[in-house]
Amino acid sequence: MCQCVVPSFVLKVIDRLRLESDMPTQIRPTQPEREPGALRRWFSRLATTRPLLFLSRHISWKLDPVLLRLSGGRIATTLMLPTAVLETRGARTGAPRQNAVIYWHDKDRITIAASQAGAPRNPSWYYNLVANPDVTFGGQPMRASVVAEHDRDRLWQLGDRVFPAFATYRRQALAAGRTIPLIQLEPRESERHDGRAAQ
Numbered sequence: 215m216c217q218c219v220v221p222s223f224v225l226k227v228i229d230r231l232r233l234e235s236d237m238p239t240q241i242r243p244t245q246p247e248r249e250p251g252a253l254r255r256w257f258s259r260l261a262t263t264r265p266l267l268f269l270s271r272h273i274s275w276k277l278d279p280v281l282l283r284l285s286g287g288r289i290a291t292t293l294m295l296p297t298a299v300l301e302t303r304g305a306r307t308g309a310p311r312q313n314a315v316i317y318w319h320d321k322d323r324i325t326i327a328a329s330q331a332g333a334p335r336n337p338s339w340y341y342n343l344v345a346n347p348d349v350t351f352g353g354q355p356m357r358a359s360v361v362a363e364h365d366r367d368r369l370w371q372l373g374d375r376v377f378p379a380f381a382t383y384r385r386q387a388l389a390a391g392r393t394i395p396l397i398q399l400e401p402r403e404s405e406r407h408d409g410r411a412a413q
Contacts, residue, residue, distance in 0.1 A: 267331050296316060298315070298352035300343075305338075313337065315339075317399075322400070325399075326396070327383075332383035333386075334392055336394075348402065356402060
């Protein structure tokens with residue numbers, strides 16, 4: 215029902231820009247060990263309101279890849295939150311797909327959450343990377359793996375500092391019968407070997 219609120223021509227324009235925007239984005243350093251500041255806590259509370267949930271679930275996922283590519287990774291609707299473009303291959307079609315996702319670092323790994331802003335279903339990109347774990351994130355080739363149960367609590371503690379609204383999203387998803395998956399991204403082995411050889 216919410217989909218009809220967004221004019222179809224707007225989505226078509228965004229799709230056209232997504233195809234034409236080929237500037238690489240950037241992966242910014244994150245500091246998940248630090249407690250979130252007042253501005254980040256305020257934005258996280260705002261992100262759990264109905265208007266922002268609608269924006270996140272129906273518009274931002276299309277618009278943010280365009281903003282991130284055009285700005286070199288500096289601008290997205292997530293404002294101060296670390297966000298980059300995740301490129302996957304469709305689980306059934308193999309067609310390229312682009313989605314902007316919030317991320318945080320765990321040493322040399324990058325962690326992302328398939329939160330879908332607490333919606334009852336996992337985002338389609340989650341099934342894409344499960345089927346085809348070789349992905350690109352922020353323009354860098356990565357290998358995706360779903361986080362095992364024993365490591366989830368530790369990683370969520372880090373993620374909640376980066377974006378406190380994740381805790382609300384988890385409660386909303388759990389109430390609908392869904393556990394939000396966590397995914398970690400690592401540079402592909404071939405890229406690591408190439409980097410070592412260059413040194």
